[in-house]
Amino acid sequence: MFVVTFNSDAIEPVVMGHILDHCYTGCVSFPLGERDAVAASAQLIGLPELAAACANASAGDNFLNPSLQTYVLERAASTARRLLLKKPYPLHDVMVTSSPSSSPYALASTEGGDRYEYDSSARATTQKDRDTEEDDAVDKTTTEHPSHSCLLAAASPVLRSMLFSDAGGVFSSDRLQEEWSPESQTQTLCLSELSGGALGAILEYTYTRQAPQIEAHGGRDAMEILAASDRFAMPRLQSLVEIFISKALDKAIAVSIKDADCDIIGLLISARQCGAHQLGNFLRHFVAxxxxxxxxxxxxxxxxxxxxxxxxxxxxxxxxxxxxxxLSYLSAVEEYNENKRSKMSKSKCSATATDQAKSHYSWLKRLAW
Known part of the structure; x- marks a missing residue:
């Protein structure tokens, strides 16, 4: 851990809090009375986007600041991916491991191809053609990745509890006293029933708030990532997966709903089991x-x-x-058709009687002549 100290004469503690808020969250909105001090400190430290945001706010151009915030967050995500998610993994203090052997979402073989199934019952996603046999195979090996406990804890309350709770947390005082040694200053956090793809998505989202793995391999891991986002209480990640699945469904039914290569009922059931209620409500309406x-x-x-x-x-x-x-519409249609059939039947009877009368009149007329 690094400790950065600033002279309070140069940067006031309140202003420093706003600067840290900007660095961690991209926040560009500050109280009016502190805006000038934040702008001056931003120039001193070298944060031009923060200084520009303060200038925009002072000039009444706040509408420009959301794009600045987006840029700051995307740059921070890129930096985190480059510095923390790739070797040599500096300053990591926890080794995250996973084993997918008993994952609730497993690749099951069906007559039509491969589907992801939940508890071997509710088929979840659209069938996808795999480019290679390697893509078809489920990775049964244990995956491990160096990580940083503070970022994991900030991303998920469940992970925070697994890391720091006194009742068996990885970094609980009792456990550290039992397992810590000078030779190995990292602890191990085991996330069972999680494949390498889902673990990668969780870590990528933790560091960058992005999850490109959702779309990897045609969305092969999407349903497992959806289940993991519910398991680790990551609602925004869950929303990202829900958006991807809804778009994939739109694409699958573009030509025909009946012939679509997906199990919509199974997808609805899986969404409910994963706690993805936005997706579940959308699919429920779609089915209706x-x-x-x-x-x-x-x-x-x-x-x-x-x-x-x-x-x-x-x-x-x-x-x-x-x-x-x-049902009311179908009943009304049936009633209408019944009335129409009845009228047509009466009309035919009337037409027959009229024809008979005309024939009789013609016969009488010829007889009179």
């Missing part, structure tokens, strides 16, 4: 508005509805209530 294709499809023979009743019963009532077309 495409009820005839997804629920009353002759090929499914009611199987999709039975799956929902067994594994996502809380969504069945909503889907039945908001199904499209609604």
């Amino acid at each position: 508005t495409n009820y005839l294709v997804l629920i009353e499809d002759e090929e499914s023979d009611g199987e999709n509805l039975r799956r929902l009743e067994e594994q996502a019963p809380e969504d069945v009532d909503y889907i039945q209530k908001h199904r499209w077309p609604p």
